[in-house]
Amino acid sequence: KQEVTQIPAALSVPEGENLVLNCSFTDSAIYNLQWFRQDPGKGLTSLLLIQSSQREQTSGRLNASLDKSSGRSTLYIAASQPGDSATYLCAVIRGETSGSRLTFGEGTQLTVNP
């Protein structure tokens, strides 16, 4: 059974800092990994999707890396801003036979202080 773990559970940083969020998964046979942002009481916004054949994806100040062999992914946020405050979730698609079923980690709650 695939398990996804995110560390740390919560993180508070001053504005402008660069930070790294970690995600690990137990079964390396994944099809892709996706990072989401969730604001309080809201749905999910997809940030980055990394296919299993890729090692990283970048979008603006965000960079996500994937190391399938070690079962890890990181989300790097450069020059953090108060608007980045949210919960960040990583999720993996477990495999072809499971279609698009995502397994989520429990998230990292990020607070960026002005």
Added chain:
Amino acid sequence: GAVVSQHPSWVICKSGTSVKIECRSLDFQATTMFWYRQFPKQSLMLMATSNEGSKATYEQGVEKDKFLINHASLTLSTLTVTSAHPEDSSFYICSARVGWRTPSTDTQYFGPGTRLTVL
């Protein structure tokens, strides 16, 4: 971009009543929709996978008779919580997948969620 809506955004009901939640893909056709439940401070847990025109596939531990899912069209899936109880109070989120993409490259588009409170 692809937009998924949910209705209602929040609902309060009495114990024992049934509640229907709608999930719509507004500008694309979704052959597959997913229903998730999220308790406070916890992550999303997949409840069921809904395929248009066929019966939903429920995850282990999810009561199919309690959580009725109907995916009657390519743009609409509904989740009905029957005989709701306070322990069913949660945040319910749906997502939709564009049908023509492959699982390895596709992405799911998530609705804004529905907050259910059962008194």
